[in-house]
Amino acid sequence: MKMNTIAAIATAMSSSGIGIVRISGEESFQIIDKIFKGKGEKILSKEPSHTIHYGYICDGDEVIDEVLVLIMRGPKSYTAEDTVEIDCHGGILVTKRILETVLKYGARPAEPGEFTKRAFLNGRVDLSQAEAVIDVIHAKNNYALKSSVSQLEGAVSRKIRDMREKVIYHIAFIESALDDPEHISLDGYQEFLLQTLEPLKEELNLLIKSSDNGRVLSEGIETVILGKPNAGKSSLLNVLVGEERAIVTDIAGTTRDTLKEQIRLEDLSLNIIDTAGIRNTEDVVEKIGVEKARNAAQEADLIIYVVDGSCPLDENDEEILRFIENRKAVVLLNKTDLTPVVTEDMIKMRTEHQVIPISAKERLGIGDLENEIKTMFYHGEIDFNDQVYITNVRHKNALMEALKSLSMVEQSVKEGMPEDFYSIDLMDAYEQLGTILGESVEDDLVNEIFSKFCMGK
Numbered sequence: 284m285k286m287n288t289i290a291a292i293a294t295a296m297s298s299s300g301i302g303i304v305r306i307s308g309e310e311s312f313q314i315i316d317k318i319f320k321g322k323g324e325k326i327l328s329k330e331p332s333h334t335i336h337y338g339y340i341c342d343g344d345e346v347i348d349e350v351l352v353l354i355m356r357g358p359k360s361y362t363a364e365d366t367v368e369i370d371c372h373g374g375i376l377v378t379k380r381i382l383e384t385v386l387k388y389g390a391r392p393a394e395p396g397e398f399t400k401r402a403f404l405n406g407r408v409d410l411s412q413a414e415a416v417i418d419v420i421h422a423k424n425n426y427a428l429k430s431s432v433s434q435l436e437g438a439v440s441r442k443i444r445d446m447r448e449k450v451i452y453h454i455a456f457i458e459s460a461l462d463d464p465e466h467i468s469l470d471g472y473q474e475f476l477l478q479t480l481e482p483l484k485e486e487l488n489l490l491i492k493s494s495d496n497g498r499v500l501s502e503g504i505e506t507v508i509l510g511k512p513n514a515g516k517s518s519l520l521n522v523l524v525g526e527e528r529a530i531v532t533d534i535a536g537t538t539r540d541t542l543k544e545q546i547r548l549e550d551l552s553l554n555i556i557d558t559a560g561i562r563n564t565e566d567v568v569e570k571i572g573v574e575k576a577r578n579a580a581q582e583a584d585l586i587i588y589v590v591d592g593s594c595p596l597d598e599n600d601e602e603i604l605r606f607i608e609n610r611k612a613v614v615l616l617n618k619t620d621l622t623p624v625v626t627e628d629m630i631k632m633r634t635e636h637q638v639i640p641i642s643a644k645e646r647l648g649i650g651d652l653e654n655e656i657k658t659m660f661y662h663g664e665i666d667f668n669d670q671v672y673i674t675n676v677r678h679k680n681a682l683m684e685a686l687k688s689l690s691m692v693e694q695s696v697k698e699g700m701p702e703d704f705y706s707i708d709l710m711d712a713y714e715q716l717g718t719i720l721g722e723s724v725e726d727d728l729v730n731e732i733f734s735k736f737c738m739g740k
Contacts, residue, residue, distance in 0.1 A: 287308045287310065288307065288308030288310040288314065288389060288390045288391070289308055289390060289391055289397055289398070290304060290305065290306045290382060290386060290390035290391070290392065290393060291304070291392060291393035291398070291739035292305075292379070292382055292738065293305040293368070293398075293739035293740065294373065294378070294739070296375055296379075297375065298373060299373035300372075300373050301370055301371070301372070301373045302370075302373040302374070302378035302381075303369065303370055304368070304371065304378065304381050304382050304385060305366070305367075305393075305739060306366065306367040306368075306369075306385055307360070307361075307365070307393075307398055307401060308365065308390070311364070311367045311390075312354070312365055312367065313328065313389065314367070314389045314390055315327050315328070315352060315354070315367045315369075316328050317389075318340050318384055318385065318388055319336070319338050319339070319340060319341075319350075319352055320338050320339045321337065321338030322337070322338065325338070327352060327354055327367075330354060332355055332356035332359065333354070334353075335351050335352065335353050336352045337350075338350065338352065340369060340384060342384045347380050347381055347384060348371045348372055348377050348380075348381060349372070350369050350370060351370040352367060352369050352370070353367070354366075354367055355367075355368075361398060361399075361402055362401040362402050362407065363401070363402060363406065363407040364401060369385075393738065393739065394733075394734075395733065395734055395736045395738050395740075396732075396733030396735065396736025396737075397733065399413050399416050399417075399733065399736060399740055400729070400736075403729070403733075409440050409720040409721050410718075410720055410724065410732070411439045411440050411443070411675075411678065411719050411721070412434065412439075413721070413732070413733075414677075414732060415431050415432075415434035415435040415439075416435065416740065417735060417736050417737075417740075418430075418431035418501060418674065419431040419432060420740065423501075423502075423545070423547070424500075427500050427552070430497065430500050430501065430672050430674055431501075431674070433671070440720060443720055446486060446716055447713055447716050447717065449479065450709055450712055450716070451713055453476060453709055454706055454710055454713065456472075457702050457703070457705055457706045458706060460472070460702070469702055473696045476692070476705065477696055480689055483689060484686060484689055484690070484693075487682055487685060487686040487689070488686065490671060490673050490682050491673070491686065493671065493672045494674070494676075494679040496672055497673045497675075499584070499660050500672060500674055502552075502554070503553060504551065504552065504553050504554065504584045504585050504656065504660060505556075505583050505584040505585070506553045506554060506555045506556065506584065506587060507555075507556045507580045507583040507585070507586050507587070508520060508555065508556065508586075508589060509580055509588050509603055509607075510588060510617075511591060511594075511597075511599045511600065514589045514591040514617060515589050515643045515644075516557055516589050517557055518617075518644060519589055519615070519617070519641075519643045520544065520555065520557040521643075522643050522649060523544075523553070523649070524546050524555075544557075551653060551656060551657065553585075556583075580606065580610075583610075584611060584660075585611050585612065585613070585659070585660075586610055586612040586613075587612070587613055587615060588603055588604075588607055588612055588613070588615065588636075589615045589617050589643075590614060590615065590616050590625060590630060591618055591625075592619060592621070592624065592625045592626075592640075593621040593622065593625075594624055594625070595625065596630075596633075601633075604633050607634070607636065611659055613636060613637050613639060613652065613655050614630055614634060615639050615641050615648070615652065616630060616639065616640045617642065617643055618642060618644070619641065619647065620642040620644055620647075639651045677718075678719050681716065681718045681719050682719075684711075684712075685712040685715040686712075688708045688709070688711040688712035689708070689709075691708040692705050692709055692712075
């Protein structure tokens with residue numbers, strides 16, 4: 284049987300100003316009493332909760348480091364258990380040495396995500412809030428961070444709990460009526476049920492639709508740069524990345540393979556792929572690169588088509604214009620610093636996509652590109668006060684299953700099925716929503732979720 288008190292290093296394993304060793308469990312204070320030496324023989328287990336104490340961590344007579352120790356009594360702690368945090372100097376060796384000492388005196392190593400798992404199991408957070416913790420850690424942009432913090436504060440939980448309350452009311456009413464038909468009548472109830480289901484289904488649909496924005500918020504926009512050879516695709520990538528990542532020459536066909544980068548444009552994250560120039564070629568290697576470019580573009584959320592404004596449009600441009608016809612795309616008219624051969628009007632005659640003049644060489648027009656991408660992917664102002672965004676695939680699947688169950692209830696009502704059929708599907712919807720909060724999930728799923736967390740969290 285595993286020991287009940289756990290410990291781990293809660294900061295990154297690198298040379299830094301500070302390191303934190305976290306302890307949680309019923310023996311936390313006993314352990315810190317054995318290894319902490321403060322001024323005047325202070326005993327931390329007798330000190331008030333949520334206080335910080337200066338002293339030294341010692342293994343017997345050996346002083347390991349000068350520290351500050353924070354003590355928190357459960358349930359008013361992250362895990363809802365007695366918790367101790369040791370703030371030491373941030374060297375790798377000293378932090379590991381303190382952890383080894385904590386383990387020597389009674390704790391066991393924490394598993395990945397075990398502190399947050401205990402917070403969930405102890406009722407400190409629900410499962411959607413626990414999952415938001417790892418999303419905060421991995422947030423790639425300000426929108427993703429705000430969305431994760433909103434979920435951590437309970438935005439998703441409140442919405443789901445409200446819907447579950449409405450569903451459980453109807454389950455209870457139907458069951459009561461079936462058990463006691465003399466006192467509880469179901470006459471006219473079907474119409475009332477349908478009126479309740481309609482706004483519930485609308486809420487579910489809105490949440491499911493928000494997952495498109497949610498995925499973009501959390502994972503970034505899968506973006507492919509297309510264009511003819513030497514149109515300035517690699518120059519654009521270098522401008523966006525902020526360093527010389529792609530080889531830029533005047534020789535057409537320099538880029539033979541796809542080049543991937545993740546970049547931030549203020550609040551946006553782009554998972555951006557520079558591709559080989561689209562053209563008919565006999566070069567075997569370049570031909571493979573062109574095929575890779577087409578395949579990458581098929582899977583992209585966004586295509587940035589770079590047009591060389593200093594050269595006439597040709598059949599390769601026409602091919603790309605046909606390819607992006609029904610896709611999310613933006614056209615960049617590049618090389619505006621040179622004498623123009625192609626104008627905005629010439630391109631607008633061939634496409635309905637937004638055309639933005641830029642000069643990758645002079646770094647002009649990049650702000651307009653960012654604003655256009657925001658308009659394309661974020662419908663209206665991103666607001667985390669009332670709007671809930673679903674960023675978790677597991678949550679989306681549960682919402683879709685709940686919606687399916689409510690639709691089956693609606694169908695049963697319209698087909699005149701007995702009321703106990705409604706109850707079965709309503710209970711399915713209730714349980715599917717409960718999986719988001721962790722109120723009806725298997726242990727294996729809980730273990731899988733927390734195994735993805737970093738150590739010490």
